[in-house]
Amino acid sequence: MAVDxxxxxxxxxxxRPDPYPLYAxxxxxxVARQTDGSYLVGTYYDIVALxxxxxxxxxxxxxAAPHRDPDVEKEEQQRPSFIRLDDPEHHRLRSMAMRPFGPxxxxxxxxxxxxxxxRITGELVESLPGRGRIDVVDDFAYPxxxxxxxxxxxxxxxxxxxxxxxxxxxVDSLDIRPGEDPGExxxxxxxxRERMGRYLVDLAERRRGRPGDDMLxxxxxxxxxxxxxSREELAATATLLLVAGHETTVNLITNGVLTLLRHPDQxxxxxxxxxxxxxxxxxxxxxxxxxxxxxxxxxxRLDIAGTTVPxxxxxxxxxxxxxxxxxxxxxxxRFDLTRTDNQHLGFGSGIHLCYGAPxxxxxxxxALGALSPRLATATLLEDPPPYRHSAxxxxxxxxxxxx
Amino acid sequence: MPGDxxxxxIVVVGASLAGLRAAETLREEGFTGSLTxxxxxxxxxxxxxxxxxxxxxxxxAADATGLxxxxxxxxxxxxxxxxxxxxxxxxxxxxxDGDSLPYDRLLIATGTRARPWPHPExxxxxxxxxxxxxxxxxxxxxxxxxGPRRVLVIGAGFTGSEIASACRERGVEVTVAERGxxxxxxxxxxxxxxxxxGMQRAHGVDLRCGVTVTALRGRNGRFTGADxxxxxxxxxxxxxVALGALRNVEWLADAGLAAxxxxxxxxxxCRAFTMYGIVTDDVFxxxxxxxxxxxxxxxxMLSLEHWGNAVAQAEVAAHNMVSPGPLRRPHLTVPVFWSxxxxxxxxxxxxxxxxxxxxxxxxxxxxxRLVAVYGYRGRVTAAVTLDMAKWLEHYRTLIETAAPFPxxxxxxxxxxxxxxxxxxxxxxxxxxxxxGPTVALTGHLPDRRLTVVRSAG
Numbered sequence: 001m002a003v004d005x006x007x008x009x010x011x012x013x014x015x016r017p018d019p020y021p022l023y024a025x026x027x028x029x030x031v032a033r034q035t036d037g038s039y040l041v042g043t044y045y046d047i048v049a050l051x052x053x054x055x056x057x058x059x060x061x062x063x064a065a066p067h068r069d070p071d072v073e074k075e076e077q078q079r080p081s082f083i084r085l086d087d088p089e090h091h092r093l094r095s096m097a098m099r100p101f102g103p104x105x106x107x108x109x110x111x112x113x114x115x116x117x118x119r120i121t122g123e124l125v126e127s128l129p130g131r132g133r134i135d136v137v138d139d140f141a142y143p144x145x146x147x148x149x150x151x152x153x154x155x156x157x158x159x160x161x162x163x164x165x166x167x168x169x170x171v172d173s174l175d176i177r178p179g180e181d182p183g184e185x186x187x188x189x190x191x192x193r194e195r196m197g198r199y200l201v202d203l204a205e206r207r208r209g210r211p212g213d214d215m216l217x218x219x220x221x222x223x224x225x226x227x228x229x230s231r232e233e234l235a236a237t238a239t240l241l242l243v244a245g246h247e248t249t250v251n252l253i254t255n256g257v258l259t260l261l262r263h264p265d266q267x268x269x270x271x272x273x274x275x276x277x278x279x280x281x282x283x284x285x286x287x288x289x290x291x292x293x294x295x296x297x298x299x300x301r302l303d304i305a306g307t308t309v310p311x312x313x314x315x316x317x318x319x320x321x322x323x324x325x326x327x328x329x330x331x332x333x334r335f336d337l338t339r340t341d342n343q344h345l346g347f348g349s350g351i352h353l354c355y356g357a358p359x360x361x362x363x364x365x366x367a368l369g370a371l372s373p374r375l376a377t378a379t380l381l382e383d384p385p386p387y388r389h390s391a392x393x394x395x396x397x398x399x400x401x402x403x
Numbered sequence: 404m405p406g407d408x409x410x411x412x413i414v415v416v417g418a419s420l421a422g423l424r425a426a427e428t429l430r431e432e433g434f435t436g437s438l439t440x441x442x443x444x445x446x447x448x449x450x451x452x453x454x455x456x457x458x459x460x461x462x463x464a465a466d467a468t469g470l471x472x473x474x475x476x477x478x479x480x481x482x483x484x485x486x487x488x489x490x491x492x493x494x495x496x497x498x499x500d501g502d503s504l505p506y507d508r509l510l511i512a513t514g515t516r517a518r519p520w521p522h523p524e525x526x527x528x529x530x531x532x533x534x535x536x537x538x539x540x541x542x543x544x545x546x547x548x549x550g551p552r553r554v555l556v557i558g559a560g561f562t563g564s565e566i567a568s569a570c571r572e573r574g575v576e577v578t579v580a581e582r583g584x585x586x587x588x589x590x591x592x593x594x595x596x597x598x599x600x601g602m603q604r605a606h607g608v609d610l611r612c613g614v615t616v617t618a619l620r621g622r623n624g625r626f627t628g629a630d631x632x633x634x635x636x637x638x639x640x641x642x643x644v645a646l647g648a649l650r651n652v653e654w655l656a657d658a659g660l661a662a663x664x665x666x667x668x669x670x671x672x673c674r675a676f677t678m679y680g681i682v683t684d685d686v687f688x689x690x691x692x693x694x695x696x697x698x699x700x701x702x703x704m705l706s707l708e709h710w711g712n713a714v715a716q717a718e719v720a721a722h723n724m725v726s727p728g729p730l731r732r733p734h735l736t737v738p739v740f741w742s743x744x745x746x747x748x749x750x751x752x753x754x755x756x757x758x759x760x761x762x763x764x765x766x767x768x769x770x771x772r773l774v775a776v777y778g779y780r781g782r783v784t785a786a787v788t789l790d791m792a793k794w795l796e797h798y799r800t801l802i803e804t805a806a807p808f809p810x811x812x813x814x815x816x817x818x819x820x821x822x823x824x825x826x827x828x829x830x831x832x833x834x835x836x837x838x839g840p841t842v843a844l845t846g847h848l849p850d851r852r853l854t855v856v857r858s859a860g
Contacts, residue, residue, distance in 0.1 A: 049796075052794060052796035055811075087765070087766070088770060
């Protein structure tokens, strides 16, 4: 089939269970111009180069017509979060967000929450029935990261029904669906972001002047050298952290359980030697990553692997394909949790390298470590399971398993 | 013909970063023969970069920087004994304790040592230090913790600047004396040296450039201050001599190898040259003590005092020591180094000294976050980042592909998409500096003639 329909075929819902043959076709095609004028890149070394190339922008406002967001000129346009900004704004906001979360200012934060993650994971495993049918997503993979991110940010756990719908709408708005007018989805996403932002800023404001060890409290009470977030910045940042802090990890854990059940020999290895857990999570991030595509915009005409890409068009990078590139990984389609040479693209690379990576690693290790003893006698009830719609943040909607 | 290269006897002289990584790689690559690692320090391999940073700040103990072992090297460690000579014909390494070690293949990884203050009686004053070893760092950290009134640092290369940074962070007054026009000028050129000078002064360093220290003064055997060439005098309780490094090559004086002040010359496959420029096949070199040709820098001989180079070159050397000719690899890694000082992280890729121009490609001087790109005759040869290290990968690619300099427009950064004007990079002759550059281009000078003197008997 023609390579200019690859993006359509990859994002087609029917491809969700197994997009990997299409990725192989993409790597074969090189830099593939799509019928809508966007470009698709799926080879490891090209993706790494582009993620470090300062001529590629993460800011959608740099798109040229007809790829420009129609609302871009409007007054009420939302402030992008740092994931959709370039330096120096990106650096300023990410540094401010990092201040209560990681080094250099808070090097102990993730380590300090380790025990709590273990406890939450243990309780979730305890509450699973001894035998019978469970849904790995609803009963385990979703509640764990939600509880953890609520705890970290300082969002009441019981408010989950409040933000669940917003979060789903935001994730939906991030999807790539060629041929479909994104207007309605993006408008819905904007409204959801606005509501979630207002909700989180209100939470933060109530903590002003009060002690607390959560991040919202730190954001309003402990400004660093860059000063305080504006209201809009705080809304955008907190929304990003809450959504990205659980939507991706749910998929990582669920993909992990699914992959282990599909590879009983590897599950067996892991059960015998829990020391393999960190490597197993890295291999999952390579083999079945939660984030499949990243979008960038060239600020100038670029030569990518011999193809000239014009300024202002969407460039869609497919790190999930790069992590399966045989030019980089030996036996790339093999799930091998003892793999050592594993510099995968599961967390991206460059300045936008996943902010929450240390947390995601810890959560996935705890989740798979606690659950794997129960998986020995478990069977998949649906294979492939039903997937969520998104091709960008890919993962099962449910994962029914018989214990 | 020798048999399987994965068998036999290998001796590694030097038990620091390069020696350790080579030993591990030899086993990784299937070497099953006997392996001996000789080191003159009594300690198992340890990491040096923290010695001028965390250790001086008191956040890490001097003896807590041991290098992690990647795997069991299964080697005999001869630690605390110095190699004193090499008999290349008899294939033996001579040791200070009178022992000698026979080898089939040898790796020279003896590194460097701190260049001492040239007047021994002044250097012997209590309170005068150099910084290279764990012991040096331990005692210096202790003295800094005791709260000296002022520290004099001689030489504003990376080590000297990091020491000055540690002093300021501890609230200790510090004077830095540098013969060149600015700090780090040997590695980064004059333009960035101006920025470095500004950083030092903004952090309260009493920085004196264009001066030399003519004498260290003492009373009752204790250091009290120093005379400078401009006629001024600095009163201080401690003095750190940071005049760069000397290659540990003296033990090779009679070995007939191309060994000298710039190190031991080897080919791109890490095989040592003899003094006649003939390549050996059983003596290999890696790490700070080596000098090697690099195709990206017009095959000039490079000698690098970089952590990353020691690792990469040791791995190539080890691979080549146990691989037959056609499977051998060249050491082509683009040089990379980093330094942290005055709250900033400086990282460099390529060889900034190999340049005639420099431009700011990303960030700004005002923000104190930037990428400076260096060019030589119209192509990119190096980049230095100040707190923007995540972009280095891009510039490494530009260097590897000999991309045109100045780099084209289009940097994301919210400012006009043009690079600033390229200006001269202003790399000085390293001979005019207090500190040795940590990268030296050591090409043979055509005006020097080789004279071979054969000793009689």
